[in-house]
Amino acid sequence: xxxxxxxxxxxxxxxxxxxxxxxxxxxxxxxxxxxxxxxxxxxxxxxxxxxxxxxxxxxxxxxxxxxxxxxxxxxxxxxxxxxxxxxxxxxxxxxxxxxxxxxxxxxxxxxxxxxxxxxxxxxxxxxxxxxxxxxxxxxxxxx
Amino acid sequence: xxxxxxxxxxxxxxxxxxxxxxxxxxxxxxxxxxxxxxxxxxxxxxxxxxxxxxxxxxxxxxxxxxxxxxxxxxxxxxxxxxxxxxxxxxxxxxxxxxxxxxxxxxxxxxxxxxxxxxxxxxxxxxxxxxxxxxxxxxxxxxx
DNA sequence: CATAAATTTGTAATAATTATAATATTCTAT
DNA sequence: ATAGAATATTATAATTATTACAAATTTATG
Ligand SMILES: [Mn+2]
Ligand SMILES: [Mn+2]
Ligand SMILES: [Zn+2]
Ligand SMILES: [Zn+2]
Numbered sequence: 249x250x251x252x253x254x255x256x257x258x259x260x261x262x263x264x265x266x267x268x269x270x271x272x273x274x275x276x277x278x279x280x281x282x283x284x285x286x287x288x289x290x291x292x293x294x295x296x297x298x299x300x301x302x303x304x305x306x307x308x309x310x311x312x313x314x315x316x317x318x319x320x321x322x323x324x325x326x327x328x329x330x331x332x333x334x335x336x337x338x339x340x341x342x343x344x345x346x347x348x349x350x351x352x353x354x355x356x357x358x359x360x361x362x363x364x365x366x367x368x369x370x371x372x373x374x375x376x377x378x379x380x381x382x383x384x385x386x387x388x389x390x391x
Numbered sequence: 392x393x394x395x396x397x398x399x400x401x402x403x404x405x406x407x408x409x410x411x412x413x414x415x416x417x418x419x420x421x422x423x424x425x426x427x428x429x430x431x432x433x434x435x436x437x438x439x440x441x442x443x444x445x446x447x448x449x450x451x452x453x454x455x456x457x458x459x460x461x462x463x464x465x466x467x468x469x470x471x472x473x474x475x476x477x478x479x480x481x482x483x484x485x486x487x488x489x490x491x492x493x494x495x496x497x498x499x500x501x502x503x504x505x506x507x508x509x510x511x512x513x514x515x516x517x518x519x520x521x522x523x524x525x526x527x528x529x530x531x532x533x534x
Numbered sequence: 535c536a537t538a539a540a541t542t543t544g545t546a547a548t549a550a551t552t553a554t555a556a557t558a559t560t561c562t563a564t
Numbered sequence: 565a566t567a568g569a570a571t572a573t574t575a576t577a578a579t580t581a582t583t584a585c586a587a588a589t590t591t592a593t594g
Contacts (some may be wrong), residue, residue: 266560266561268560268571270573288549288550302574303551303574304573305572305573305574307552308572308573323467323468323469323518324466325466326582327550327581328549341507341512352504352505353505353506358501359497359501359502360498360501361495363494363495364484366527367519367522367524368521368522369519369521372517372519373518374502374515374517374518375517375518376507376514376515377512377516378512378513379511409540411540411541411542411591413541429581430582431580443542443543445542445543446543446544447545447583448542450582451542470550470551470581471580471582472581
C-alpha cells in the first residue's frame with residue numbers, strides 16, 4: 249500500500265473499519281476525485297487496478313462508509329446515488345447540460361424552519377440545478 | 392365526469408392537454424391528496440376505479456404534466472420519484488420514521504449563491520430529513 | 535362513414551441496487 | 565504454526581422503478 253493510502257488506512261482503522269485493499273481504494277477514489285461519483289464510476293475506475301473487484305464490494309463499502317458517517321449520499325439525480333466525503337455543510341449544483349455536480353458554500357442555518365415546529369431535523373440539503381459556466385460558453389459559441 | 396373534475400379538465404385544456412379520463416383522474420389525485428405520491432401510489436388508487444388503467448399511462452401522464460409545467464418531480468427519496476402539483480416555492484421535509492413528506496415555507500432567495508458566479512440557476516430545492524411530531528410522540532410513548 | 539392522429543395498453547427491456555450463499559481472507563486462541 | 569471462528573469478497577440471482585416499443589383502442593376531422 250503506497251504512502252498516500254496509508255493515511256486513509258489509518259482513518260478507516262480509527263473508525264473501526266478494517267482497512268482492506270478494496271476499502272482503502274474506494275475511499276481514496278472518493279477523496280482524490282471529489283466528483284460525487286456513482287458506485288458504477290468507482291467500480292469502473294478501480295477494476296482496472298483490482299481485476300477481481302466485485303461491484304457488490306463497492307456497494308458494501310459505500311454502505312459501510314455512509315453508515316459509519318465517513319461519507320454521505322447525494323441524491324441529486326433521479327435514478328442513481330452519488331457519494332461525497334466532504335462532510336462539512338455545503339450545497340450541490342447540478343449542471344443539466346454536462347451533468348457534473350459542483351459544491352458551493354451555503355449557510356444552511358440561514359434557512360428558516362417556520363412551519364416545522366415540533367419536527368426533529370437531522371439533515372438539511374440544498375440542491376440547485378441549472379447550467380455551468382463552461383456549458384453556457386459552449387452554447388454561446390458552438391450552440 | 393363529475394363536478395370537481397370539470398375544473399381540472401378545463402385546466403388541462405387551457406394547457407393544451409386533452410383532458411382524457413385517465414389524465415383528469417391522475418391530476419385529480421395529485422391535487423386532492425397533495426401527498427407527493429409515487430407513480431405506483433397513483434396507479435394503485437386509480438386502478439380500482441379504472442380497471443383497464445395501465446401503469447404506463449400513469450407514467451405518460453406524469454411526464455406530460457411535468458413537461459408542460461403543471462407538476463414537478465420531488466426527488467427526496469433515493470429510489471423513486473414523487474410528484475407535486477404545488478408550484479409555488481416551498482421546501483420538503485421527509486420523516487425518516489413514517490416516510491411522509493410535508494411541505495414547509497422557505498424563502499429560497501435567502502439562500503446565497505456566492506461561489507456560483509457565472510452559473511445559470513434554473514431550480515432551487517431545499518430538502519430536510521428528520522422525524523415528524525407524530526412519530527416523535529409515538530417514540531416517547533410506545534417506544 | 536372513412537381516414538388520420540392521438541392515446542392507451544400490455545409486454546419487454548433497462549438499469550440501479552440489494553439479497554443470498556459460496557469462497558476466500560484475516561483474526562484469535564491454542 | 566495451526567485450527568477454528570469471524571469477517572470480507574465474490575458471483576449470481578432477485579427486486580424494483582422506469583422507459584421503450586408496438587399493437588389496439590379511442591378521438592378528431594373531412
Ligand atoms: Mn459535495
Ligand atoms: Mn410539496
Ligand atoms: Zn455543464
Ligand atoms: Zn413520521
